[in-house]
Amino acid sequence: MSESPRDAILLYIRMLNDLIIPNSFTYPCVIRACSAISEGRQVHAHVLKTGLGGDTFSLNNLIHMYVNFQSLEEARRVFNQMPSRSLVSCTTMIAGYGRSGHLDKALEVFESTPEKSSVLWNSMIAAFVQSNHLDEAFSLFERMLDEKILLDRYVAASILSACAGLGALELGKWIHSYIQSNKIKLDQKLATAIINMYCKCGCLEKALEVFNGLSYKGPSSWNAMIGGLAVHGKGKVALELFMEMEEEGVTPDQVTFLNVLNACAHSGLINEGREYFRYMKDVYGIEPRMEHYGCMVDILGRAGIICEAMEVIKEMPVNPDASVLGALFGACRIHRNIQLGEEMGREVIKLDPSNSGRYILLANLYASAGKWKEAAEVRKSMTDRGVEKVVGFSSIEFDGCINKFVAGGINHPESEVIYAKVEEMLGRIRQAGYRSDINEALHDLSEEEMETPLSYHSEKLAIAFGLLKTKPGDTIRISKNLRICRDCHCATKLVSEVFQREIIIRDRNRFHHFRSGECSCRDYW
């Protein structure tokens, strides 16, 4: 066995010089050793010349190689021309299409494969999950179960990741217990997926239980747990866990530090953030990447230390991307820095014109400053460019089903009862002092549309649904794809008090645990 891919290629050349004829065992190794597409193409030609153009093993490896070099057309050509395709050929093509975002083509290969194994099902499910098409991933998973294909640890990890994405706790729990009762091997990736699912579904305690029960904790398990504590606003605990990780001799990586910085951001730990930002480089030699800079800008900007946030950007070795400037833009929004916000908003849209949220935030920022003409222009430029608005929704799981609500939506079969409940809810919190202030509505710089009355924002519908469907005292869990707005945040605090319910809302960025009239974010978000 040679140590490096280079040696494999050199050995192959020596073999040719010695006139030894390569066979079907030669090429898979040689192909995997190719470090550039041009080299791979040459070997491809050799395969054909040697008369191995019909060898499934060699061709499968060629498909894999072209996929790795992101040349899907060449991969597909090999796939199309091979005399006998195996399940491996199909799986490789599907995964390749999936990773490059060609879900339609992935699905076409998937559907046209007659004998479907769990490997094939998973390649397609994972393609959906990785492209954030979670509903499709779930329905494919259902189909898989209908066809009596057993769940293995790969499919389990994919589906758990989808559950984490949508906050589907019930399904996630089911997968977890299936893993336990069927003794599915808990390897690093699966353990990480379970911990992450519980964190992202709002069950920190379950996540900790799984984490503490692991016989071996790899870096990714620590990362998932630290990241989970971070989004729940438990910054101090996250930092303690990080120190424990170091004490146990586990080497942190760039993901660890991203999560550590994020923990600082959500808990307002400014000094700690500054320290860890230096520490990662000084102690572990990890250079901050774009994401780390973005996080650092967020920590400072959110705290209102705009000058220092700008300093961080100035000191970057590369140009800041839309995400870094987006963090600064977000800070301007919170601290009502109209002038810099205007500049950042425009810059961010220039760098990433397809993100609808930024247009809306900028338009709302203008509107809040009374600059109606500019606000209209921003909105127009968005429609002119054909940028689709991301529709805000809140989802709540009940009886194994995910119920989705959009602001002002009436598509739910129980709409009438739900709206009546919203009215009752608002009535009762008004008695406790809630005012839905028109002025606040106009100046609220949320991503969601201002056209829908605040009373019918999607989370209010979801909360009303939760109050209707769950028993008194049950926790209501809601996931939302955008950020919660100020008015809903305020209303939910009061609902938690008046109805004596714990309400957990996960928004785009973090968790809000509402209890007895207060939120775990302490209004810092």
Place this chain on the structure above:
DNA sequence: GTAGGGTTAG
């Protein structure tokens, strides 16, 4: 002998 899974800011 090849193929599928996890953690990653706002």
